[in-house]
Amino acid sequence: xxxxDQPTEMTATEGAIVQINCTxxxxxxxxxxxxxxxxGEAPTFLSYNVLDGLEEKGRFSSFLSRSKGYSYLLLxxxxxxxxxxxxxxxxxxxxxxxxxxxxxxxxxxxx
Amino acid sequence: GAVVSQHPSWVICKSxxxxxxxxxxxxxxxxxxxxxxxFPKQSLMxxxxxxxxxxATYEQGVEKDKFLINHAxxxxxxxxxxxxxxxxSSFYICSAGQGAEQPQHFGDGTRLSIL
Numbered sequence: 001x002x003x004x005d006q007p008t009e010m011t012a013t014e015g016a017i018v019q020i021n022c023t024x025x026x027x028x029x030x031x032x033x034x035x036x037x038x039x040g041e042a043p044t045f046l047s048y049n050v051l052d053g054l055e056e057k058g059r060f061s062s063f064l065s066r067s068k069g070y071s072y073l074l075l076x077x078x079x080x081x082x083x084x085x086x087x088x089x090x091x092x093x094x095x096x097x098x099x100x101x102x103x104x105x106x107x108x109x110x111x
Numbered sequence: 112g113a114v115v116s117q118h119p120s121w122v123i124c125k126s127x128x129x130x131x132x133x134x135x136x137x138x139x140x141x142x143x144x145x146x147x148x149x150f151p152k153q154s155l156m157x158x159x160x161x162x163x164x165x166x167a168t169y170e171q172g173v174e175k176d177k178f179l180i181n182h183a184x185x186x187x188x189x190x191x192x193x194x195x196x197x198x199x200s201s202f203y204i205c206s207a208g209q210g211a212e213q214p215q216h217f218g219d220g221t222r223l224s225i226l
Contacts, residue, residue, distance in 0.1 A: 033214055
């Protein structure tokens with residue numbers, strides 16, 4: 001089966017850097033995705049890793065280590081609008097390509 | 112690119128009513144779409160995989176006769192909640208991708224409230 005773990009909640013200060021970790025176990029890994037979800041809204045796509053290493057997109061970066069079953073999302077120069085839930089999801093080719101989501105990390109950015 | 116549209120955004124109706132939710136891929140064709148449900152303070156729960164031209168694949172515990180899915184074209188999937196009851200009140204979200212190797216993009220979601 002699949003198991004995805006990420007912290008339930010985190011707090012950080014405006015302007016700082018925060019790292020949200022995600023560990024996973026899956027039999028047919030085929031990509032790891034990060035989504036941002038503001039309260040009352042649908043998730044929006046942030047980043048995607050299928051190979052080991054770092055993917056950078058502006059203030060957001062995501063890292064993957066397949067051998068360790070580990071990923072992190074790095075948010076730099078935090079802004080108040082970054083307060084949201086961050087969802088880690090793994091795609092498993094043994095499961096028809098569907099995404100398996102973690103419980104999400106609720107990030108609160110404080111002034 | 113990869114825009115997914117969902118309609119309606121909000122539905123409030125009486126118990127026993129059937130409600131249809133549409134999910135459209137606006138600028139790409141999607142042979143597969145996914146339907147999720149999300150309760151407050153919880154993560155997304157996959158309900159079913161919608162397959163164009165064939166039957167949907169439902170997750171364990173999801174009643175296929177309760178949640179009817181039709182994927183009649185490469186750009187449209189519909190979810191019908193039949194004889195809805197208050198416990199069906201939730202946030203329903205669809206997603207689609209431009210291919211099996213591409214990220215899934217979500218519609219804006221439909222907030223369903225059954226009185």
